[in-house]
Amino acid sequence: MYLLDTNIIGEIARNPQGDTANRLATLPPDEFGINPIVACEIEYGLTKRGSSRLRRQIETILEAISVFELPSDIATHYGRIRVALEKLGTPIGPNDLLIAAHGLATDLTVVTGNEKEFRRVSNLRVENWI
Secondary structure, rough: OHHHHHHHHHHHHHHOOOOHHHHHHOHHHHHHOOHHHHHHHHHHHHHHHHOOHHHHHHHHOOOOEEOOOOOHHHHHHHHHHHHHHHOOOOOOOOHHHHHHHHHHOOOOEEEOOHHHHHOOOOOOOOOOOO
């Protein structure tokens, strides 16, 4: 199962007939989703841009994508990841840290165009579909 990062939703919006959108279309709807952190990032971007056309486009995309609940043990994974990365001197952004913790806690593969951040997290499965 796949946990989609914000940039994957953006890629689908920019390129609805592209490889990313086509790959997602091959999967059953229960095999992928976003989490509330990604939903918040999307809402922030839409509000900042202020484009009603873009909002309609993204809302149409999101109608076909589930929002996964955060697991109860996300905090444990978050703490472990953050401490490990700080010790290495390679921290990642707070939202990406929460997304990674969700991926580890639920054994989901994070799908992103931002491999640089997520590849720093040990044992996190990451795929780049862009």
